[in-house]
Amino acid sequence: MTALAALIRRDIQIALRVGGGALIGVLFFLTVTVLMPFAIGPDLALLTRLGPAILWLGALLASLLTLDRLFTADHDDGSLDLIVMGRTPLELACAAKALAHWLAAGLPLVIATPVLGLLLNLDAAATAAVALTLLVGTPALTFTGMIGAALAVTLHRGGLLLAVLVLPLSIPVLIFGVAASQAAISGPLSFGTPFSILCALSLVSFVIGPFAAAASLRHGLD
Amino acid sequence: MTLLDLANPTKFLSLTARVLPWLAGATAILLLIGLYQSAMAPDDYQQGATVKIMFIHVPNAWLMFVWGVMSLSALGTLVWRHPLADVAAKAAAPIGAAFTFLALVTGSLWGRPMWGTYWEWDARLTSVLILFLMYLGLIALWRAVDDPSRAARAAAILTLVGAINLPIIKFSVDWWNTLHQPASVMRMGGPSLDKAFLIPLLVMAVGFSLLFVTLHLAAMRNEILRRRVRALQMMQASQQAA
Numbered sequence: 237m238t239a240l241a242a243l244i245r246r247d248i249q250i251a252l253r254v255g256g257g258a259l260i261g262v263l264f265f266l267t268v269t270v271l272m273p274f275a276i277g278p279d280l281a282l283l284t285r286l287g288p289a290i291l292w293l294g295a296l297l298a299s300l301l302t303l304d305r306l307f308t309a310d311h312d313d314g315s316l317d318l319i320v321m322g323r324t325p326l327e328l329a330c331a332a333k334a335l336a337h338w339l340a341a342g343l344p345l346v347i348a349t350p351v352l353g354l355l356l357n358l359d360a361a362a363t364a365a366v367a368l369t370l371l372v373g374t375p376a377l378t379f380t381g382m383i384g385a386a387l388a389v390t391l392h393r394g395g396l397l398l399a400v401l402v403l404p405l406s407i408p409v410l411i412f413g414v415a416a417s418q419a420a421i422s423g424p425l426s427f428g429t430p431f432s433i434l435c436a437l438s439l440v441s442f443v444i445g446p447f448a449a450a451a452s453l454r455h456g457l458d
Numbered sequence: 459m460t461l462l463d464l465a466n467p468t469k470f471l472s473l474t475a476r477v478l479p480w481l482a483g484a485t486a487i488l489l490l491i492g493l494y495q496s497a498m499a500p501d502d503y504q505q506g507a508t509v510k511i512m513f514i515h516v517p518n519a520w521l522m523f524v525w526g527v528m529s530l531s532a533l534g535t536l537v538w539r540h541p542l543a544d545v546a547a548k549a550a551a552p553i554g555a556a557f558t559f560l561a562l563v564t565g566s567l568w569g570r571p572m573w574g575t576y577w578e579w580d581a582r583l584t585s586v587l588i589l590f591l592m593y594l595g596l597i598a599l600w601r602a603v604d605d606p607s608r609a610a611r612a613a614a615i616l617t618l619v620g621a622i623n624l625p626i627i628k629f630s631v632d633w634w635n636t637l638h639q640p641a642s643v644m645r646m647g648g649p650s651l652d653k654a655f656l657i658p659l660l661v662m663a664v665g666f667s668l669l670f671v672t673l674h675l676a677a678m679r680n681e682i683l684r685r686r687v688r689a690l691q692m693m694q695a696s697q698q699a700a
Contacts, residue, residue, distance in 0.1 A: 387615065411633070
């Protein structure tokens with residue numbers, strides 16, 4: 237337990253310090269959201285209607301952008317080999333790393349959402365709904381994305397390959413995240429149905445993600 | 459002859475060399491019969507002659523089970539380290555992608571006269587499109603690494619993750635679709651299909667499945683031979699260097 241806590245604390249510290257780059261994801265999120273009105277036009281009514289979708293797409297892309305860092309730095313300095321060989325089960329270590337990554341890179345996206353909601357003319361209730369769905373949904377993005385990150389690091393290929401592998405797997409999260417936000421804003425559906433499915437998707441990813449990532453690290457590193 | 463005997467690539471090559479001509483012949487005969495029957499099938503009272511696209515479209519869509527074949531091979535790679543399992547998985551991916559692509563293209567060509575548009579964000583079309591994207595991702599993964607056994611293990615994990623995720627994606631897309639457009643698209647009910655359509659369709663489906671088996675075995679042979687050539691080239695290169 238202490239080993240896992242130490243791993244989480246270390247990962248968060250590294251991510252937040254100079255060169256960590258966790259907060260670049262938030263900056264990217266902000267920039268993508270600011271770009272949208274230039275493409276769509278400054279029509280506030282339209283932006284309100286598209287707001288949840290824009291925020292979700294921005295958060296999805298931002299979390300994808302930072303995923304590369306999940307294993308690469310540890311692989312470069314050799315600590316990933318120590319984690320793989322260590323006495324802590326690799327599945328738990330992967331889960332701890334993903335949790336730390338979400339705390340450092342995913343949670344800031346959720347915290348930034350209210351500010352970005354103002355830019356898109358979302359009212360308080362709508363912003364709260366989007367932030368709540370992001371809070372529940374972004375862990376699923378991190379934990380499924382971890383599989384892609386583990387594959388990419390064992391193959392020494394990051395970047396585009398990671399995006400191509402991970403994005404199709406995140407479609408269900410996107411569908412239910414946007415659907416739950418829209419349901420809270422305009423109906424006609426009740427908020428509970430898509431929201432509980434979104435929670436279920438997150439829980440499933442907590443199970444599948446660490447096992448698949450650990451398997452690919454164990455089979456891939458040599 | 460057990461699965462373990464087949465693990466010897468030389469035995470596999472000699473066995474498939476004997477089986478393949480028969481398989482290819484049976485495939486050709488079945489497809490010819492199926493095409494003839496499809497051509498002779500009556501026109502639909504609503505859809506006219508375009509209903510015949512179905513005889514090509516449905517068997518192609520049927521062959522989505524190729525991902526299942528790849529999942530079994532992936533288990534073979536990860537659990538039993540079966541030497542032919544990764545060859546089978548690698549050979550199946552492009553064939554599966556091709557069948558999925560054909561299902562999309564024929565579906566699109568069928569959609570033009572029926573729905574008035576080449577593309578409809580219909581639940582089935584959309585999930586098949588996502589399946590196609592995942593095939594392409596898998597092929598990209600195979601092509602990203604030059605060491606075949608390393609690529610095989612990575613691809614096996616991705617295949618299994620995909621096998622778990624595909625039903626979830628299918629369910630989400632169905633849900634998304636019913637949310638956004640209430641069933642506007644006409645669909646043919648399976649059981650209500652008339653015998654005049656059903657028999658050619660079944661013949662075509664069996665023919666296409668055999669076509670997959672034939673192509674798959676041939677591709678596996680090619681892959682084994684390609685690996686032997688690669689091994690020989692490596693040996694030659696190391697001899698020259700020494």
